[in-house]
Amino acid sequence: MTKTNLSKIFYWFGDKNLSLSSLKNNEKIQLGRFAIYTNRIILAEQTHSNLVRIVQKNNVGAGIDSKEIPFADALITDENNIFLAVKSADCVPILMFDQVKKIIAAVHSGREGTRKNIISNTLKSMIIDFHCQPKNIFVKLGPAICEQCYSVDEITFNNFVDSTEINQKLLSWIAWKAILSLPKHRRILC
Numbered sequence: 620m621t622k623t624n625l626s627k628i629f630y631w632f633g634d635k636n637l638s639l640s641s642l643k644n645n646e647k648i649q650l651g652r653f654a655i656y657t658n659r660i661i662l663a664e665q666t667h668s669n670l671v672r673i674v675q676k677n678n679v680g681a682g683i684d685s686k687e688i689p690f691a692d693a694l695i696t697d698e699n700n701i702f703l704a705v706k707s708a709d710c711v712p713i714l715m716f717d718q719v720k721k722i723i724a725a726v727h728s729g730r731e732g733t734r735k736n737i738i739s740n741t742l743k744s745m746i747i748d749f750h751c752q753p754k755n756i757f758v759k760l761g762p763a764i765c766e767q768c769y770s771v772d773e774i775t776f777n778n779f780v781d782s783t784e785i786n787q788k789l790l791s792w793i794a795w796k797a798i799l800s801l802p803k804h805r806r807i808l809c
Contacts, residue, residue: 639706643683657683660702663691665727669735671695671744674703693726693741697749709769712761715741717751730771734782 639662642648647656661674662682672691674681676698681688688694694703703725705712710729716722724741726732745751771779 662704663688667731669737669740692732695724709764711763714759716757717755719755722749
């Protein structure tokens with residue numbers, strides 16, 4: 620993966636003041652110095668899956684003016700002036716951008732999506748469907764829950780480790796509870 624100049628693409632990691640209802644109730648929203656027409660946004664029906672959908676201009680407004688893109692936790696497009704959006708609370712929002720092919724992906728990756736390889740599936744789709752080269756793909760992680768605030772029981776922890784084969788050095792044990800650091804895993808998997 621290489622570094623890129625993000626001034627060529629617009630991205631925004633929301634805050635508590637930006638809600639789904641504010642997107643649906645306003646014609647446009649102001650994000651920093653940019654005004655975004657909400658009917659240019661595309662949202663998916665996120666199900667903590669490994670499903671990736673390629674979207675085009677005919678999908679704009681999905682999740683805002685019309686039904687969300689069904690069953691997807693990653694959206695990819697090669698179209699300009701489309702704003703891909705993912706909803707996240709504890710999960711990690713991930714932006715992938717091929718700076719040569721101008722392909723962009725927005726990924727929603729939580730524990731289950733990570734376990735099911737949503738990141739890998741998104742990268743594979745970019746490579747297979749758009750002929751992207753991994754060396755040209757820039758990955759940006761958004762804010763997410765950290766290991767100090769996210770505990771899981773031992774069964775969940777062991778199932779995650781067994782099903783992902785992630786090195787246990789990345790995982791910590793505190794007070795006999797498994798603490799799973801989602802952002803650390805995204806850095807390793809990207």
